Amino acid sequence: SYDLTQPPSLSVSPGQTANITCSGSNLGNKYASWYQQKPGQSPVLLIYRDTKRPSGIPEQFSGSNSGNTATLTINGAQAMDEADYYCQTWDSSIPIFGGGTRLTVL
């Protein structure tokens, strides 16, 4: 089965850039999506097809995907960006989620 690996946690200071990674075998040959989930809320799509942002998602969020790693970049992270972030891809028509990364901004 195909696995996606994310670091369980990441901590940055306010205003810093947060880079959340997602690793999988030849992930760069697949499309990656990213979701943000704040406590008590449903996940929200942040990035799809590696780099695209849905309407309403701020430009501070960006994505890349190459080799074995997809990366979600959050520029100028603020307290409101504290959340769990999940990557997701597809393998043989089945969606696969990473384990999630808890971002702390302090």
Added chain:
Amino acid sequence: EVQLVESGGGLIPPGGSLTLSCATSGFIFKDYEMHWVRQAPGRGLEWLSYIRFSGSPIYYADSVKGRFTISRDNAKNSLTLQMNSLRAEDTAVYYCVREGLGSGSNPFDFWGQGTLVTVSS
């Protein structure tokens, strides 16, 4: 406005059955592929099941195959998950999720608010 509203969750003893429903509005339901995704307390997202806009094919995660059944009613704009032989490890928030349009590998662009299923005696 796209809305996905789940219902049917609750407390159920091990071995019991439960049916979850997802009422949708704000989009042409019959044009979209749909999924169920769950999240156990304090855990990550787990994909459970998929149904094509026409009703076929259908896919399941190994963890629920043979116990859960997904279905849809395009006339009523609704999605259903029938859950049988429930186990303690099925305790989770269950999300109804819309897959975005595209030629494949599409993102999950809208999620319901979730409904909590607790399997316990």
